[in-house]
Amino acid sequence: MRCNSDDLAHYMQASYSHASMHIFITLSAVAVFIGTRHVFSKIRNEMANLTVIIIGAGPIGLTSALIAVQCKRVHRLVIFEEENRSRVENRSYQITIQPSLVSFLRGYGVDFDNLEGEWQDGCFYTRVGVYLEYIIHVLPLYRAETDIKFGTKFSRDCIDTIDVMSGRKLVLCCDGRTGLAGQILGLSDECAxxxxxxxxxxxxxxxxxxxxxxxxxxxxxxxxxxxxxxxxxxxxxxxxxxxxxxxxxxxxxxxxxxxxxxxxxxxxxxxxxxxxxxxxxxxxxxxxxxxxxxxxxxxxxxxxxxxxxxxxxxxxxRLSQKTETAAYISDCDTFVITEGDASRSFNFNTGMDINLGLKSLSSLKPFIERITVAETEYNIMSSLIYKMEHSDRICKYFLKYGLKEYLFM
Known part of the structure; x- marks a missing residue:
């Protein structure tokens, strides 16, 4: 059987058309898959939300709460506080907020003009109970569901309460230098x-x-x-x-x-x-x-x-710094971080000690945004590293400039 040139050309053209159609169908399927995956990923990210649990209703804990309720990803906020509300709002010691952090807190709606206090050189001086009462009053004004459990000491029994909460969770341990919340949740208690x-x-x-x-x-x-x-x-x-x-x-x-x-x-x-x-x-x-x-x-x-x-x-x-300040518990899809004196503490009171904890909170909102949509192990680890590196920078800055800034200048 002989095949002339016209038959060969026709055969090659048909084969090419068939291959082109196959490639087109394959590429179209891949494009649809990628597009669908992108759409679903975008929808999932937009719908992703977070429950934030804060242990300790001191100035760092409640400031963390004020930041958290203003993050669109946070749909629920739960605070555990050992003391009753009256004792919290009547704490008598004085705090001093330095000018840069006054601006930071104004950005989250703190109305210093309606807080009892004293101004000097841009610093704001007030009784801590006044500051805490103000935040407790404004938290319910935001869309996130808020539950402050006064008179409830955080213990191992509370872990079950957290585990049954649906979805991804973030626990902030803000219970001070002697608090045990981080240790109960599995963080190392070792300090540098x-x-x-x-x-x-x-x-x-x-x-x-x-x-x-x-x-x-x-x-x-x-x-x-x-x-x-x-x-x-x-x-x-x-x-x-x-x-x-x-x-x-x-x-x-x-x-x-x-x-x-x-x-x-x-x-x-x-x-x-x-x-x-x-x-x-x-x-x-x-x-x-x-x-x-x-x-x-x-x-x-x-x-x-x-x-x-x-x-x-x-x-x-001296400044003591926890060696482990952030972790992820995969079994219950929960992030755990320490803030304030539970993360780093200073054995010398200058009246401006709250500022060390407040500075660390500048990374809280970006951290919340990262972990809410983190899907892969790489994304989760990157988020933890981001928070730990920021915490480390706060300590290094304080060791270099803090005492000078708070006392020697």
Whole structure:
């Protein structure tokens, strides 16, 4: 049988058309599959939502709640708080919010103009109970379903309550440096300790006759002390160490923070090693009476004996940082992170300690947006790494600038 050229051309044309049609059908099927998958993925992402559980209704916990309810992905918010509502709203200690974080909180609707407090150099001073009461009042105004469980201590029994909640969940442990929520949920309790290259001492004076009126802080630098009455050897006159002092707190509870850069001078060694309570008591007494606000009355030695608590000597100022601050539990599709003192804590009170925790919350909204739609193991790990790296940067920044920013400047 012979095949002429016309038959061959016809056969090749038919084969080509058949192959082209097959390729077209295959490509069309792939395009439909990809398009359908993209549409379904887009719909799933748009419908994806998150339940946020917060443990601890302190300033970091409730600020986290305020951020969470403004994320469109969050449809439900549950807060566990050991104390009752009255005790939370009547907490008396004073907090100081620095200017950059005032702007950050304004962005989430905090109306400082309607909060009882005091302004100085852009810082806002208020009683923590006032701040907490405000947030508790505004949380129900947002669309997310909110349930604050006052008088409910978070324990292992509460894990079952979380497990039965449908969908993806985020648990924020904001129960302070002594809280056990992170440990109960499986996070390591191990800490890394970092030195700030400074020594410090603290004192607290309580005057029950005074009201809880917010007071701006007082900072004094280049203070020297004569310890000749307490130390037998003659102290160095050259290369004296100079101290920085801060007086802060409300009119009833006054606090003094005394700090000095690390050195080997005799005066620093004496204040670190000599355990003579009268020495430190007299130092704080003279500091308060010399640098107090003009309208405040002086305090006597006898008053200090009964109404002042203080560090008996200088100690090293350190920052402790949890080695594990974020995790994902696949069995119940739950993310767990630590915030505030539950994540990092400072053993030296400057009255601005809330700012360290608030700075970490700047990554909370992006983190919520990431984890709500994270599908693959890579997406989940990337989200956790993002949060942990941000937490690490907060610590590094504080070690480099924090004490200077909060006290030495």
């Amino acid at each position: 300790y970092h030195s700030t290259a400074s020594f410090g001492a603290l004192a607290a004076i309580e005057r029950s006759s005074q009201t809880l009126v917010p007071k701006p802080e007082i900072r004094v630098h280049n203070i020297g002390f004569d310890l000749s009455a307490y130390v037998s050897s003659e102290l160095e006159e050259k290369s004296k160490s100079t101290f920085s002092l801060k007086i802060f707190g409300n009119s009833r509870c006054r606090f003094l923070a005394l700090a000095v850069k690390k050195s080997d001078t005799k005066i620093v060694k004496a204040m670190k090693t000599v355990l003579d309570k009268s020495m430190m008591r007299n130092i704080f007494l003279k500091c308060f009476n010399t640098y107090k606000r003009p309208e405040e009355t002086s305090i006597s030695d006898s008053f200090c004996l009964n109404n002042m608590k203080f560090s008996p000597r200088l100690f090293e100022i």
